[in-house]
Amino acid sequence: MTQSTSESVTKPKAGGHGTPPQAGHDEHADHGHGHGDGPHLAHHFDTYQQQFDAGKLGIWLFLLTEVLFFSGLFCAYTVYRAQHPEVFVYAHYFLNTNMGALNTCVLLISSLTAAWAVRNAQLAQKGLLIFNIVITIACAFTFMTVKYFEYAHKFHDGLLPGPNFHPTEQVWELDSFKQKHPEAAEFAEMLSKRAEARAKGTAAEKEAPLITQRPTEEQIEPLMKAGLIGPNSEEPMGISRPRNAHVFFSIYFFMTGLHGIHVIGGIIVWAWLLKRAVRGEFGPKYFGPIDYAALYWHLVDLVWIYLFPLLYLIH
Amino acid sequence: MANEETPKTEATSDLESGADPKAPAAVEAAKVAPEHDATAPNDKLEPTRQDEGPDSDPAPGADDDHGHGHGADDHDHGLAHTMPVWMLVAVLGALMVLTVLTVSVTRFDLGSEGNLVVAMVIATVKAGLVVTFFMHLYWDKKFHLVLFLTAVLFVILFLSMSLTDRGEYQTNIDWYQSVSTANTK
C-alpha cells in the first residue's frame, strides 16, 4: 500500500519524456518522470480536476499575453489612422475585400471545429475528434493559402513596406476604385495626363491650365479623402498618392504577418494533438490539451475578427 | 481501501522529514490528520486516490452531454461543461450573418467615423460570441472573465494615452516633413 500511494509510480510513456515543452500550449502531456495515480496525471497534482483547472488558468493567462502582444500593433494602427486617415483610405482600394471575407469565414469555421473537438475529447468520441482536428488544420491551411495569394499579388504590384513601396498601378486605375467612384476615376485620369503633359509636353501644353472647369463633388471628394490631391498628396499641386502611403502597408504586413505566424504555430500544435488523438490519449479525465489549443485558436480567430474590418473595410 | 491507509504512511513520512507543523495547535492537527485525509480541510482538493481511475475506459459515446468522473466540483458532471452541438452551430451561424452584415454595411456611407464605429461594434459583438461560447467563458470560473477584461482594459488604457499624446506634436512632425520634402525637391 505504501508503495502504490506514497511513491511516484514510474511508468514511462511514449512521447513527452524529457522533451522541452511547447511553449505554453500543453503542460499536461506525460510527465515522463512518473505520474500521480493515473496516466496523464502529473505527479505534483492531486486530482485530474486540479490539473485541468491549473492548465485552464495557465492558458487564459497566456492568451492575456497574446492580447497585450497584439495591442502594440493595434496601437500603432490607431495612432496612424487618427493622424493620417487619407493613407488608409488610399491603401484599402488595393486590398481584396472578398479574399478577406473568405478568410474570415474560413477561420470562423475552424473555430467551430476546434470547439467541437473539445466536446469530442470530453466525450471520448475519437473518430469525430480526429475529423474535427483535421478540418481545423485544413481551414488553417486554406487561410494561409489565401494569404499567400494576397501577399504574392502585393509583391507583384510593388506594394511593399518602406522604401520598397513602388506601386505599379495608380489607385484610380484599380477596378475597386473605378467601381466605387467612376467619375472620380475619370477625373483623376484626366488630371494625371494633364500634369504629365505640363511636365514633359510641348511649350503650349506646359502653359495649359490643369483644370478647365469646376469639378463636381463626385469627382473631387474621393480623391481628397484618399489624399491624392490636396495638402497630403506628394504632389500638392497635382495628383499623386498621399505622402507616406507605405505606412499602411508596413502596418498591414506586420499585423497580418504576425497573425500568420500565430496561425502557423497553431497548425503545428494541432498536428501534434492530431497525432495524440489518433493514439487515443484523450478522454473525459484528460482532454486539457485539446481545450487549451482550442482556446488559443479562438484567440487567433478573435484577432482576425478585428483585423478584417480594420484593414479591409475602411471606408 | 487505499485512501484510509494513505494518510498513515504519508503522515509518518511527513513527520520523518521533520515536518512538524508549527505550534501546539498544529500538533493537534497532526494528531487529527491520520484519521482524515490530510487534504480534507480543503474541499477544493478532492480526496485523492479514491475516485480518479485511469481514463483507459472512456465509455465511448455514452451519455451524450455528461462526462464521467467524480471530480464534480464543477457545474456539470465531468471536469467541465460540454458544449451541445446545436449551440456550437448556432453560434457559427450568427457569426457568419454578422460577417455578411459587416461587409454589406460598407456600401453605405455613414460619415468618416460612422463606418469605423459600426464595424467595430459588429466586430465586438462577434468577439463577444466567440469568447462567451466558443471559448466557454460563460461556464468558466469568473476569475477568467476578470482576467480577460483586465487585459482589454489595459489595451484601452495603452491606446488612449498614446492617442491623446500624439495629437500634441503632430504639427511638429508635419512641419518637419514639409521641410524635408521641400529640401529634396
Add this chain to the structure above:
Amino acid sequence: MASPSTTADVVAPRSTSSDDNYLTHDKGVLSWIFTLDHKRIGVMYLFSVLAAFALGGFFALIVRTELLTPGRTIIDHDTYNKMFTLHGAIMVFLVIIPGIPAALGNIIMPLQLGAKDVAFPRLNLASYHLWIVGACFMLSSLVINAVDTGWTFYTPYSTTTSTAVVPAAFGAFILGFSSIFTGLNFIVTMHKLRPPGMHFFRMPLFCWALYSTALIQVLATPVIGITLLMMIVERTLHIGIFDPTLGGDPVLFQHFFWFYSHPAVYIMIVPAFGVIGDIIPVFSRKRIFGYKFIAISSLAIAFLGFLVWGHHMFVSGQSVLAGTIFSAITFLIAIPTAIKVFNWLTTMYKGVIHLDTPMLYALAFLWVFTIGGLTGIFLAVMSVDVHLHDTYFVVAHFHYVMMGGAITAFMGGLHYWWPKAFGRMYDEKLGRIAAGFVFTGLNVTFFPQFILGSRGMPRRYYNYLPEFQPLHQLSTLGAYTLAVGFLLTAYYLFRSLKHGRIAPANPWGATTLEWQCSSPPPYYNFHKPPAVTQGPYDGYENLVYDEKIGGYVPRKANPA
C-alpha cells in the same frame, strides 16, 4: 492508525548534506539541463544571474574608472557608450528582472506552499532555457559590435546606428518570454497548489510579492516584446513606424517602451519587498505588523505601476495634460510603498532584533530604498524633472532603488535561504563584514551622484566639467568598495558549499513552511503538504534554539 512519532524524531530531522536531497538525487550534467525540479532550475538561475551580475558589474567598474577624469581615462568615447549600454542592458534584463523571482522564487516559493513543484515544471525549464538563449543573443552583440544606444534603445538612433542592435534587442525579446512564462507559472501555482488550510491570506508575504510581480510580468512584458519586434523590423525592413523621414513617430517608441519598462521596475522591486517582508519578522522574533496591508499594497503597486509610464517622458514633447496625470498618479504610488515601510518598522518595534547577515541587509534596504523612493518623488514633480531629467540625479535615484533596493534584498534573501538551498551555513563574521562593505559602497557611490545631478552633470556623458571631478572620484571609490563587498560575499558563499557548517532544517527560527523540510530539501519536497492552521508569521514563541544542531526546533511539551 499511527500516532505521531515521539518528539525526538520530529525535532531531529536527518538533514546532513550527505543524505539524499535534490542536489544529490540525480547525477550528471544532463540531469541538470533537463531537470524538471523547480529547486534545480532555481539553482541554475541563481548561478546564471550571479554570473551576469558579475559581468554587468565589471562593465560598471569600467564606466566608473573612465569617469575618474574628464576626457579620456582608459577608453574612448564610443567604447564608453557601449560600456554603459551593456551595463544597463545586462543588469536590467539578465539580472534584476529575473533575479529574485526566477532564482529565489523558484527554489523557495513551492516549498513555502508545501507543494511538490510549480504548476508547469516543463514551462519552468523552458523559461530557464530561454534565459540562456536570450543571454547568448544579447552577449553576441558584445562580440559583433557592442550596442551603444543606452539600454533604452531610443529611436531614431537605435534604428540607424551601425552597432549590433538587432541581436541585443532580439535577446531582450526572448528574455521577455522567459519572464512571461515564469510569471504565468507562479500565478497558477499560487492559485492551485496551496496546501489545505492556506487560504490566500495565510500565504507568506514573499508569495504575495511574487504573485503581484507575476501579474505585472504577464501583462506588461508582451508590450516590450512587440516594441522590440517593431524596432527590429524597422531597422531591417525600414517600415517607417518610428522613423520621421518615413512618416513615423520616434516618441511613439518611447510610449511603447515605457509602457513596459515602468511596470518592469516594479517587477524588479516588488519581489524585493517580499523578501524583506519575510526576513524582518523572523529576525525580530515578532509577527509581521499589518500583514493584510502589506499583501494588498503589493497588488496596489502592481496596478498603479501601469498608470505612470509617462513620467519618464515629461520632456519628450508629450502633452502637459498627460504629464500632469502621470505626475499625480506617481505621487500615489508612494502611499502603498510607504505603508510597507511603516509596517516593517512597526514589526521591529519591541521585537528582539537579531543582527544576522540577512537582517543587516534588510535594515540596509530600509535605509537605502527609502532614500531612493523619496528621490523618485522629486522626479515626479514635472517642474523639477525638467531640470533633473537625464542628469545624474536620475542615475542616483534608480541605483538607490535598484541596487540599494532590489540587489540588497536579493543579497538578504540569498543569505537567508542559502542554508535551506545548499544545506550549509556561511561564515557569519565575513557575512557581516561584506554587508558593511556593500552598504558603505552603495552610499559612497551613489549619494554624490545626487549632488552631481542637481548641479547639472548629465547622464551618459563621457566628458564633463572639471568642477565635477571630486564627486566623480568619490563615486568611483564607492564603486570599488562595492566590488570588494561582492567579491568577499562570493568568496565565503562558495567556500561554505564545501566547508560550511551543516545547516539544520531551521537555522533562523522561521515559521514558514519551507523550514519544515530538511536543508537541503528532498527532491520531492513534501510527501504531503503540511497542515496549515495559522498565519505564516505566527508561532515564534514555540520555537527554541537547540545548541546541538545549531538551529531552532519546536518547543517540547515537557522541558527536557
